[in-house]
Amino acid sequence: MKRNYVSTGVRKKDAMSLVTGKPVYTGDLVPANALRVKLLRSPHARAYIRSIDTSKAKLVPGVVCVLTWEDAPNSRFTTAGQTWPEPSPYDRLILDRQLRCCGDPVAIVAAETEQAATQALRMIQVDYEVQTPLLDFTKAKDNPIVVHPEENFRALCDVGTDANRNLVSYDSFTVGNLDEEFSKCDVVLERTYNTLANSQAMMEPFCTYSYYDEYGRLTVVSSTQVPFHARRILSNALEIPKGNIRIIKPRIGGGFGAKQSVVSEIFPALVTKLTGRAAYLCYTRQESMTNGSPRHQMQMQVKIGATRDGMIRAIDLYALSNAGAYGDHGPTTIGLVGHKSLSLYGSLKASRFTCEVVYTNTMGGGAYRGYGATQGIFAVESAVNEIAAELGIDPTVIREKNMVKEGQIMPAYYGETCNSCTLDACMAAAKEHMNWDEKYPRRVLPNGHIRSVGVAIAMQGSGISAVDTASVEIRLNDGGFYTLLVGCTDMGTGCDTILAQMAADCLDCDIDDISVRGVDTDQSPYDTGSYASSTTYVTGGAVMKTCAELREKILAEGARILGVDPAQAEFDGQKVFVPGTDKSITRAELGWASYEGHSKLLTACQSHSSPVSPPPFMVGMAEIDLDPETGHVEVVDYVAEVDCGTVINTNLARVQTEGGIVQGIGMALFENVQYNEAGKLLNDSFLQYKIPTRLEAGTIRVNFHPSYEPTGPFGAKSIGELVINTPSPAIADAIRNATGLSFRNLPIRAEDIALAIERQKHD
């Protein structure tokens, strides 16, 4: 197949409207008469509402309703945007009398103006029975405080849930004989690593408005990654049939997984259901941080064994995940901790992964780019770096000896075969580009600062195997242009454009001949949504199939009009013709023909799901400048060598990589999540929760080493999540190479480093 667009840096189809500030986001489209919705949130981490007096609040001029637990449906649901039956337990109500974390919604106010809604919030009087919260997730299992004692709690899937023990889920798998392999090792290390509940901090907060349309159906316009799941979740939560709900996704101001949960949608939707009025809710930044859907806080214990020659034989990994107050994405994120870290090492003779996810009275977790793989890779890659140091082996060399290679079976990755992998080329290139052999491990600058380097490798998946489903529809229209209808959600990553690139090459046409439209659940074909790094790989697969079907239909219809057998005719993208004759009909004519008098709309719709989830791979190397006086670390250079299969859009893949790495730098060094003794989150604004500015980003150099994934569209795999996984372990490695000290808790703050250096001097 000719590639005019695939593997080029085509400009995003929506780029110019975005850069000229056109009103294309949810908050720009709100109907003028929409009620403003505000939430009264719990000041307590655990409390029971004895009573609420809303009478004064209702007297505030402009207030239309004040809703409490008594007004909300009593069906428990999950806000996790996952394919039904969701592995996440049904543990939520829209408004619950029992409050389980600071910020849990206590009341919903809807008013004609924001000022009136804000004023009414202050007039609500709540009598709380304040209870002792369970805040330490390492003590949550079998704690006398039970976070979810309610009778109508429900787990749809068998994931080891036991609410009475605060267990969201439990899982374990073993490959090979662990004891035997550890006994053959010369060095065995046991280490514990900790990561925090990072905030995605997408620039557009959670934002939704809702209204009843002319058919009396509830229409919800929202910044969501999962429109079709949102339809089902709202149906569950509001107790109304799915058929009465329509979800529309405009442009999204970033998601990173945050919007794979239905966070803001349920509140205006309930207001619209009860009042019949249009209703609008946009979370504040503070709300987005205290009650969004952050990364799961985890503690991971790694036991790793290797022989003296640097062969890693066995890893035993235990992960404990803090779901917080609600189990959204809890049972599934934890799986990636093991599957996507242990599978990096093809040399392993034995491995075990055991995991538990527990409830506490901290903010509920969700999906965040990397989805557990980030945490697992931090732990395992750090352990590999530590054992390399213990053995006196260069960390790049130990990886060259052990890392997974193309053709190997990955027992910890569902037994899938690694069909495409250029990790070896990525490592060689990284060493060259970083000038690793010269820079490793450290050198001291004249100003006393230490320059050092660190390394990590990473993988992810491409969609959820045998679960994620994508459908697309392509129509040939009058005049010959195509409409590409997609159900996946472009959240800025550019999937609308990427899929159009694929379609243009499949249909041999100009990319401007393809109009893309998504997502409106009434009109778009079903797609599970944009998460799990699925869109290029899974939805791209649907584009390939659909284009093939449409080409056949165009050929058949062209041949019929020309009065020949389709076997005699050809379609070159512009016309159907009979070679060696002057018989031909253009695509534009066929488009007209399909509209006028032929009663045959030329359209195709195909679905795609993949039985496998081929991993993209990468090598990340960080060069840091560390000031031993202050502990300040600056990432001065980052080299990323990436195998995402065929690169569909060279610009967008590069920017994804650069963005993921900077997000990862924030996780490694700055993004702290602290609670006070009462369980209130302290880092609830950009003042306290420091995401990297351009001054902290350093230089990032990205190169691609495409393998060819046989099951992917044009040989492509995924890119979006992979790229956040290397900074934490690579930077931690660089810090150890600078100081000789291992830091196993994220973020690694300047003060942690300075104090550890001080202690080292005294020891």
Add this chain to the structure above:
Amino acid sequence: MQLTLTLNGVRCTDEVQADTTLFTYLREKGCLSVKCGCETSNCGLCTVWLDEKPVLSCSVPALRADGKKVTTLEGLQDEAAEFGAYLADEGAEQCGYCSPGFIMNVLAMSRELTHPTEQEIQEYLAGNLCRCSGYQGQLRAIRKFLAAKGGCV
């Protein structure tokens, strides 16, 4: 209270509350390019020009603009498209939510600084957060834009 200002070249007189921010006023006037990403003056999304100087409209009372000239991206469409094309050619606009505030500041910088160094660029724009791009593509776009305008770095 009465507020009179020139918004994107058009003289406007409106009644506003004393505590109305310039951000809220501008959104109500239909300048929807102006976005809010935080409540703490950290993100730069709401950047507009007050008498040609970039300000965070979320932190400026609307009445402070009385008698002044306010410019949003709606009033700079040609320039936005000119620089925006460089950003688009890098794919660095990504979700685009931070783009208007960022571009307002880039355009202010290109007027204020002649031949800025890379460090000056990064410092000038340090208050414009972006969570998607990792800033690298933005810098590539700025370099190409300034080079084309003769203010090369």
